[in-house]
Amino acid sequence: MTVPRVPGARLRHGRVSLALSFFVQGAVFALLVTRIPAIQDRYGISDALLPAFLAAVPVLAGVGSVGTEQLVKRVRPSWVLRCAQPVVCLALLAVGAVGSMAQVAVALAVFGLSVGALDASMNMLGVSLQRTYGRSIMLGFHAAYSLGGIVGASLAWAGAHWQLSLALLYGPVVAVLVPLALIVGRWFVDRDRPDAAGGQEGAVAAVAPLAMRLLLPLCLVMAFAYIGDSTVSNWSAKYLQDVLGSSEQLATVPYNVYMVTTLLGRAVGDLGVRRFGAVAVVRTGTVVAAGGFAVVAAAPGAWAGMAGFTLLGLGLCVIVPQTFAAAGRYAFERHGPGASDMAVARLNIFNYVGFLIGSPLVGALGDAWSYRGAMLLPMVLVLVTLVYARSFGAPDARYGDGYERPRTADVG
Numbered sequence: 365m366t367v368p369r370v371p372g373a374r375l376r377h378g379r380v381s382l383a384l385s386f387f388v389q390g391a392v393f394a395l396l397v398t399r400i401p402a403i404q405d406r407y408g409i410s411d412a413l414l415p416a417f418l419a420a421v422p423v424l425a426g427v428g429s430v431g432t433e434q435l436v437k438r439v440r441p442s443w444v445l446r447c448a449q450p451v452v453c454l455a456l457l458a459v460g461a462v463g464s465m466a467q468v469a470v471a472l473a474v475f476g477l478s479v480g481a482l483d484a485s486m487n488m489l490g491v492s493l494q495r496t497y498g499r500s501i502m503l504g505f506h507a508a509y510s511l512g513g514i515v516g517a518s519l520a521w522a523g524a525h526w527q528l529s530l531a532l533l534y535g536p537v538v539a540v541l542v543p544l545a546l547i548v549g550r551w552f553v554d555r556d557r558p559d560a561a562g563g564q565e566g567a568v569a570a571v572a573p574l575a576m577r578l579l580l581p582l583c584l585v586m587a588f589a590y591i592g593d594s595t596v597s598n599w600s601a602k603y604l605q606d607v608l609g610s611s612e613q614l615a616t617v618p619y620n621v622y623m624v625t626t627l628l629g630r631a632v633g634d635l636g637v638r639r640f641g642a643v644a645v646v647r648t649g650t651v652v653a654a655g656g657f658a659v660v661a662a663a664p665g666a667w668a669g670m671a672g673f674t675l676l677g678l679g680l681c682v683i684v685p686q687t688f689a690a691a692g693r694y695a696f697e698r699h700g701p702g703a704s705d706m707a708v709a710r711l712n713i714f715n716y717v718g719f720l721i722g723s724p725l726v727g728a729l730g731d732a733w734s735y736r737g738a739m740l741l742p743m744v745l746v747l748v749t750l751v752y753a754r755s756f757g758a759p760d761a762r763y764g765d766g767y768e769r770p771r772t773a774d775v776g
Contacts, residue, residue, distance in 0.1 A: 390512025428480020590718025653679025
């Protein structure tokens with residue numbers, strides 16, 4: 365399968381614009397999830413009803429990802445991203461500005477659906493741009509997402525510190541991010557698609573058995589990685605305070621440390637993939653992440669627990685971007701760019717599966733047994749990645765470095 369050549373300047377512009385899109389999404393998502401208690405208080409959402417509100421977002425995001433799989437049969441992924449990102453930003457503003465519980469439910473529903481379309485199309489473009497570059501750049505995009513998350517969480521902290529209303533916090537941020545999203549969308553680099561509808565439909569039809577059969581290991585890896593990630597985001601503060609006896613203030617530190625180490629790991633991860641290959645990087649990340657969970661489970665005190673969460677950030681951060689890259693590569697090598705988009709959209713669903721089941725699973729195990737023991741569950745699940753690590757390598761035996769290169773001839 366031939367990879368189209370794109371002028372160097374256009375490639376650079378496309379790479380920067382997509383990185384900015386990842387950054388915007390990281391900031392917006394962090395602004396939502398870090399202010400959930402304030403959203404609950406503003407609209408009088410009871411503790412019993414809150415889990416239903418929170419679960420609805422990843423469920424609807426999965427629906428949005430499925431819809432994107434069908435939509436990109438007819439329009440370019442870049443157009444989906446250009447439309448979805450402003451909607452996500454405006455939905456965030458609506459969450460902070462509407463006047464009733466029913467209205468905020470609608471706003472969260474729109475947020476979930478559009479964020480599923482955004483995540484799927486954004487990673488489609490990342491995979492296709494990496495394929496055109498011929499070297500690993502996917503981790504850099506996710507590093508931009510992590511940086512956006514740090515900025516968004518910092519803005520949320522400032523809003524809480526200065527006791528700003530949600531509308532006053534979200535309004536100026538959205539006023540900046542929506543124009544930024546519209547501007548950077550002009551420079552997205554999209555894949556070429558066949559002129560003949562039949563050719564494109566053939567590629568879509570061909571990917572169906574591939575996604576269900578050969579991509580299943582990657583789907584499991586994606587779900588397990590997000591179970592680990594949701595464990596940190598939802599339980600790190602409670603674990604440090606209730607199990608390891610830290611102060612309330614110190615209990616807020618582990619997630620921030622986790623985000624920073626995630627950013628650092630992703631910032632240098634592409635260099636590791638180019639030097640040692642995706643398989644080696646994923647295996648190393650898996651072992652480091654599992655070690656982090658083990659340290660957290662055995663930690664005698666708060667500082668040891670924070671060391672464990674630091675290891676978790678360094679380990680987990682490489683798995684998700686490489687899973688998207690591997691899925692796109694397998695599908696592209698067999699059926700072309702349309703199949704790559706379908707595979708990424710289907711894989712993206714398991715992002716939300718892991719996010720949805722991870723926190724309740726760890727919480728139930730912690731209540732039934734112990735929270736130290738509960739930390740061993742995501743450790744075991746993450747270690748499953750070692751079984752499937754070879755799935756991250758290049759399918760062509762001529763290339764042992766684990767990332768795709770431009771092709772000059774069709775691969776069967």
